[in-house]
Amino acid sequence: MAARIDYDTVSVGTELPPLTVPVTRSGLVRYAGAAGDFNPLHFSDRSAQQAGFPAAIAHGMLTMALAGQLVTEWSGDPASLCDFSVRFTKPVPVPDDGVGARLGLRGTVTEKLEGRRVRVALEVLCEGVKVLGSAQAVVQLN
Template identity: 50%
Template sequence: MGTALTVGDELFTRSFTVDRALLVRYAGASGDFNPIHYNERVAREVGLDGVIAHGMATMGLAAAAVTDWAGDPGAVVDYGVRFTRPVVVPDPGEVGLDVTGRVGAVDDDAGTVRVDLTVAVAGTSVLAKAQAVVRLR
């Protein structure tokens, strides 16, 4: 991390691959076995376009991009998002999740930067108001 940060600066771009195997691993780790995350018929019956990724998995991948940039997960002092669109995961296949972080604000007194995140699939935002506050070294 540099110390001369300016509002609007791009800090990082990171891409993740989301496939059904990731959904299985996340379900096992989180205990979230809602069938909309693995059963196409159930997902469509409730009005979805297909099986969707866990919202918290999407949020977690975006957080991983921030912590990788920060170099220390403990430097992230606040993090929040709004879920706006589901991430439909095809079978067979995968979907790309693109995360870009930009400087939203710098607080010199607190020694922090607010990182504003754009989290998108095929150019369509899936999280809104995605922001992390990171303590600078």
């Protein structure tokens, strides 16, 4: 975790350091166990293909959590995340090839708010495709 970010050093347009996160089948299994979500779309290619997906897909909330990781690693404090919202726009197919999928995560400060908070717009891509829409977080800074 990085050192805590000071509000006075941040301006509108500040870019968060980009993050690339692997999403693997073993990660899907671990997430399913933690979340109690054992929908076969998240581990069975056959079930996913019957539903029209090319492969098993990542849990939407896992994708959202990984976007949150970008923000909390930047802020230096996991408790700094005050508000967080996304629209799930595209699934994240996770091939069973030992490599999986890669999420590219970027964020930009779009607004400085009262109380030493900032609003961050997030971009989450998988294979160049935007998988979360209207993704934004409000973060409490030092």
